[in-house]
Amino acid sequence: MQNVTIILVLLLAVIVSGILSRVVPIPLPRPLFQIALGAVIGLVADWRVTLDPELFFLLFLPPLLFLDGWRIPREELFKDGKAVLGLALGLVVFTVLGMGLFINWLIPSMPLAVAFGLAAVISPTDPIAVSAIAQRVSIPKRMMHILEGESLLNDASGLVCLRFAVAAALTGAFSLQEAAMNFLWVAIGGVVVGVGLTWCVAHAKSFISHRFGEDFGSQILISLLIPFGSYLLAEHLHCSGILAAVAAGLTMGFVETTGDLQATTRIRRNTVWDTIQFTANGIIFVLLGEQLPGILDGAAETVRLTGHHEPWWLAVYILAINIGLALLRFLWVMVWIRITLNRGEGKAPTPSWRLITAMSLAGVRGAITLAGVLTLPLVMNDGSPFPARDLAIFLAMGVIIVSLIAASIGLPPLLKDLKMPEEHGHAAEEHARVAAARAAITAVEQAEHEMAEGRHDADIYVAAAGRIMDYYRHRIERGEADVEDAKTIQHREKIERDLALVALQAERREIYRMVRRRRLGSEAARKLVRELDLLEARFGT
Structure with a gap:
């Protein structure tokens, strides 16, 4: 009964956080309210949530990563592929190496492997937190696409790096050659599992639906099981379940371009997944706050082992780590974005310092960072406590909170009227609208002739088809007459x-x-x- 009560309290906190984020006039992101509510629960309640790290990983990460891969605009991801890969892979490795060494120097009591593990979990960014911060400010679409693509891929790369760091901490040994070969197997195997399982499931359910009809409940349930199935199968084969979930999401986006599903099934499924995303992200942040009081006690004890006695050293560590992360990200963004963003665009203007600063500040840490750090093992192979685990969790929490606050304050003025090289996607959208309308008119004409053939009330079919085709002809005329500038079109x-x-x-x-x-x-x-x-x-x- 207590477990049920805990779950209901956490869900209630998620609901209340959504209300508070709309009621409070200060434009603070919802995750900050969730953390605060979780901290209140942790201080008031006489129980603590104790989660098995592997269970926590399984419950929250596969659906979130799957949904990110499923919904990301794939064409935009490929258009800025070099910029995205540079941020998602190059910046992650740069951050893990730089911050791992820096954290080990800053906190000598934290073993090097654990320091690299902490650096790995604080390297992924969270676009949901950025969207919550920027919801009252217009953010350039291209910038958001790059941030979404970065977040999708750096989740996987950062958590794979965490896996190697934890293995090194448990075994006390690390071989670069062995790690490289293992990484190839883990990465390629995870992608193959995710793509293969999703493709097989999609074609199987399409075959069954065509022969026996479509059941929207089953379709929704299948979409919910795919990320978990991909993750578990990949982990069973000692591949990356993380990459399997991401690959499954991307594959889901491709296989669904066949348009086999009924419209009502897609609408209901989207609603279910929106609820899951809102709930899973919310519970993670509430759990962060709920764990905060207990983690603070353990972290303070760890700080005393380093020769310090004042708890304010924790704030010094968190501030120093955030500054280090910001500097590394700023340097990488300044170099990589300037190299890749304008390549192939002729004499496009060089990205401004304001854009580079905004891209750097938008590197907000969130749910994936917390989920990753909570998966640190509780004990070593010999049964002894995992070194500096509480301190690592507390520092990761501090990074999340400080990055959210910094972005809440800094992003709105930076994003206001911010310009960057655009993608010229409006013309393609209008052409697609016109082409779709013409295809609709052709289909209606053909269907009208087939349905009215040989019937005494054929004039009713003609009149009905005429009304529908008039609507589509109006869409074609409006699309072909769009010679106005983009602002006028948007205003209209x-x-x-x-x-x-x-x-x-x-x-x-x-x-x-x-x-x-x-x-x-x-x-x-x-x-x-x-x-x-x-x-x-x-x-x-």
Whole structure:
């Protein structure tokens, strides 16, 4: 019963954090509220959440990494592939090496392998935290795509580096050649498992759906099981479950371009995954705060072993590590972005110092960092406590909190009216709209002839098809006439969207009014409201 109570309290804290983030006028990111609520729970409650690190890893990381890979804009990821790979792989290795040595120098009581492990878990960034910070400021799309791609890949590379560091700490030995060969097996094997399992599952469920019909509940459940299946199978083969989950997500995005699923299944599935993402990320940050009081006691004891006695040394360590991370990221971004961002774009302007600073400050640590550091083993192979585990966890927590606060303060002014080389994606979008509308007209014409052939009421089919084709012809005319600049197009679309939302809300109010006056049944009302909700979701995006 106590475990159930703990779970319900954590979920309630996640809900309250969402309310507070909207109520409080200061634009603080939701994770900070979740950490604060978790700390309150840790101080007030007489119980502590004790999680098996491997279980924690399995519960939270596969679905989050899978969803990141599934939803990332793949074309944008490939367009800026060099910039993304440089940040996701090169910067991770640069950070692990630089910060590992720095942390070991700063805290001699922390073994070098543990220091490298801590550096590995604080290297991945969290785009969800960045989005929460920048929700009131317009962030350039290209910048967000690069940050999303970086976060997707550096999660895997950072946590793979953590795996090697922990192995070195447990065995006391590290071979570069053996690590390189192991890394190739771990990386390639993880990717193959993720791609292969997802491809097989997708084609199997597509075959079954075509022959026996589609069950939306089963489709949603399958999507939930794929990341866990990929992770567990890869780990069983001693490959990277992390990379398997990422590869599964990317593959899911490709195999679903066939469009086999029904629209209602996609809508319901997206809602389920949005809830899972919100809940999993929220619980991780609440757990961070809940663990904070107990970890602080253990970390303070570890600090005393280094020759210090004052707890404020913890703040010194956290500040020094954050400064080191910021400097390393700034140097790497300054060099790598200047090299890659404008390559192939002719005389595109050199990225400004403001853009470089914003890209550097956007390196916020979040859920993956906490999930990774909590997986540090509790004991060594001989049964002795894992060295400096509490201190490593506390320092990782401090890095998350300080990076969130720093980005909350610094990003809004940096992002305001920030410009960077754009991708010119609007023209392609308009061409796609026109092409899709033409394909729709052709399909409607063909279907109308087939359905009306030999029927005495063929004029009804003709009239119905005419109304639908008029809508698509209007879309074609508007798309081909778009010679305005991008700002005018966006302004016009915003006006149309706002007016459409006003109309839909009025329809919904009238339906509910008719239900209250018993002029409309509840079942009919639910059907009508669902149609309006789907339309509003379309206009609201």
